[in-house]
Amino acid sequence: MEIKEISQAVIGRLPRYYRYLGDLKDEGVERISSQELSELMKVTASQIRQDFNNFGGFGQQGYGYNVEYLYKEIGKILGLDQTHHFIIIGAGNLGQALGGYLNFERRGFIFSGMFDQNPALIGKEVRGVKVQPMEEMEAFVKNNAVDIAVLTIPKTGAVDVAEKLVSYGIKAIWNFAHVDLNVPEGIQVENVHLSDSLMKLSYNINRYDQLVAENQ
Amino acid sequence: MEIKEISQAVIGRLPRYYRYLGDLKDEGVERISSQELSELMKVTASQIRQDFNNFGGFGQQGYGYNVEYLYKEIGKILGLDQTHHFIIIGAGNLGQALGGYLNFERRGFIFSGMFDQNPALIGKEVRGVKVQPMEEMEAFVKNNAVDIAVLTIPKTGAVDVAEKLVSYGIKAIWNFAHVDLNVPEGIQVENVHLSDSLMKLSYNINRYDQLVAENQ
DNA sequence: TAGATTGTTAATCGATTAACAATC
């Protein structure tokens, strides 16, 4: 089977579709047209149809889309029908928050290990998982089929830790450290740079204030 | 002064420029050309020059850009020369992590209040700020010139709380709740949907696995 | 002045939207 390259713009929209379809499913809605969904989600119907058609036709002319079927298919595309094991490096508040988040488990992401440098945190438990010293990381990754590493450590050291994780065989890094990692091709990285996000917000506040000041 | 509308694509790149320039400044680098910066950041020099020119010329032909000047200018564009007061709604681990993050303060974001529904958390202190009951929110926002509300509560209730915050006069919401808020024009919202981000990562892992399987 | 590098215009590329034929 040939796999067409799908743009990250499309991929980025899939989780939102998935969320809306999940809600509709829970409300007992059986079918929906691209038009109805477009009004709900405030995007164009055209975009919805284009997006879905990247993966082959999920709908039916004259009918629309079956909500439950579409929901499941998008889940499959996102790989949510598969199980991934993740570990968290950095057992501070953010690491604990992510470790404690039950919804990840529901989507197939299994929280299986947690590591920290700080001796004071070793042994602490988050949702049944004990914090281990960094020295245990290598053996743990290799023995437990860990796919994903979540980096919730300060930016100093993040690049080094990432490099080590890759050498241990990790496939993907969810990076909360405020630094760009440099990983080999084939290792997936998803950055969550919280302060970048806050700065964008700050820009938009300012921009709006200026706009208002101007039109007075 | 006329203000040109800048695309969010450009705005989204500014924090990253800001970070690199800050690092260069700390390393004592005085000037940099778009070419050098492009190699460092792995973007095209053309894009760098286009981006900066949205805000007027920051460079000098034959010389390049003065690092410190450019750093400061981007900071101003992002509104980091101004002070914003923020409160956090939801004093769980994520809320505590964000409240405890010192770097925000350095950028002009002052953590000034924290609220939660859960009586067990009331009175708890995060970086000198005491958790207050939700009933205190209205008076606090009105009396303390709070600009930004950070929503770290479950998605149930988030829409309601956001609506209330807007009625109290908040300007912007940094939304960590996994739901789309519906706010009036002029209220800035920046969503951080963590599970969406994790799903994208999951997609890319899968995609790469398939690619490898195919080419075997 | 010559060399370097920006600022800016033009060309290209990709993503979004519109339109409509296919088909349920």
Add this chain to the structure above:
DNA sequence: TAGATTGTTAATCGATTAACAATC
């Protein structure tokens, strides 16, 4: 069959890249 709505092609729009004249 007629009406509805998809799948898909074509048109438009916006963002990125290339090219080069301006200028330090």
